[in-house]
Amino acid sequence: MTLFLRGQHLRDQDILLLQEGELSEQQATEFAKHLYSCRICQAKHAALKAASEHLDELKVVPADAAEDALRNHLQSRLAEAAAVRGEVSWLHTLRQPKMLARLASVAALLAVSIAWQQAYRPLQDRMGPYEETGPKPVRALTPGAVRPVALSELCSLPDNDLDPKVPVEKQRAVFRAYGMDDRAARGYQVDYLINPQLGGDDDVENLWPEPYHSTVWNATAKDALETKLHSMVCGGQLDLTAAQHELATDWVAAYKKYFHADRPVSTVAAADGLPVLER
Structure with a gap:
């Protein structure tokens, strides 16, 4: 039994969990197979990875502005990745309400990551x-x-x-x-x-x-x-x-x-x- 219906694409949350190695072995195998054959999900994977790697360059923002700032930043990075790969049709879906809601949830996850980094400063700062x-x-x-x-x-x-x-x-x-x-x-x-x-x-x-x-x-x-x-x-x-x-x-x-x-x-x-x- 597959973990998602045929014809569907991986959710942003699923791709993030796959990148972080937080999925079960069965889920990771199923998602990796889909990712290998789906150009749309490949573009999403690349965009989310680029956004994640760029987190280290972000400055800490006030708590009440963190989600909006991260959402705007993520949309920008997704647009860049989609443009490079010619995924114009997928980029167009970013303007849809459901996709914007999905991006907001991803931004919230990234905000948690920023909060974690705030709570535990880099090793060289804490250990000398x-x-x-x-x-x-x-x-x-x-x-x-x-x-x-x-x-x-x-x-x-x-x-x-x-x-x-x-x-x-x-x-x-x-x-x-x-x-x-x-x-x-x-x-x-x-x-x-x-x-x-x-x-x-x-x-x-x-x-x-x-x-x-x-x-x-x-x-x-x-x-x-x-x-x-x-x-x-x-x-x-x-x-x-x-x-x-x-x-x-x-x-x-x-x-x-x-x-x-x-x-x-x-x-x-x-x-x-x-x-x-x-x-």
Whole structure:
């Protein structure tokens, strides 16, 4: 059974959801097949994509004017795309009341996107520059979250860094909250601020985009700290709540404190507890 009647075209909302990857697998397959064979929907797809990409260039407008401004902007972008592809007949339908109402609903969706961008400013504004001393999670976005768990449960298994996989939906939510697009997110992994082996929860408040290799304070360094804290907690040298607090507050400072080093030490030395050589 198809998801829409033959002869119909994709709605603007459907195209936006397809572009954002928010459709089910069945819907995405059905819509993609239609898009492949329909020039009208191809033109709409290109126009909406251009409007979406242009959002980053828009200035924030007053709330009472946002919808009108976005609707006017979208109509302009749709007209440009239609003219390039010679879709004059489709452009003509923009003047029809039903299409204008549909555009208004799309403008409302785009207004929500602008509001999201206002609430969560770009990553560089919230986190500061990516220097050797950073980056660290934005505390307002990632304060850390823990689950009720017994110490005996945590210490019954070794800390092997096999964290549960974060669902794709949560990963996208974290990257959006930090103002990161797909290209910027490639060098990062969505990681647990307080790792599960120390009682960390999978709530978005405990998830953040952690760099793989772009700084010295990266995923490798944090993994070494987590292993050390797990060993100390299970060895009775450190209270569990204290370890959780150290990770949630400033994991870089915690690393320097427990490794007695200003920079990350080698992975082997950190794991084996060998003396740290001065650099």
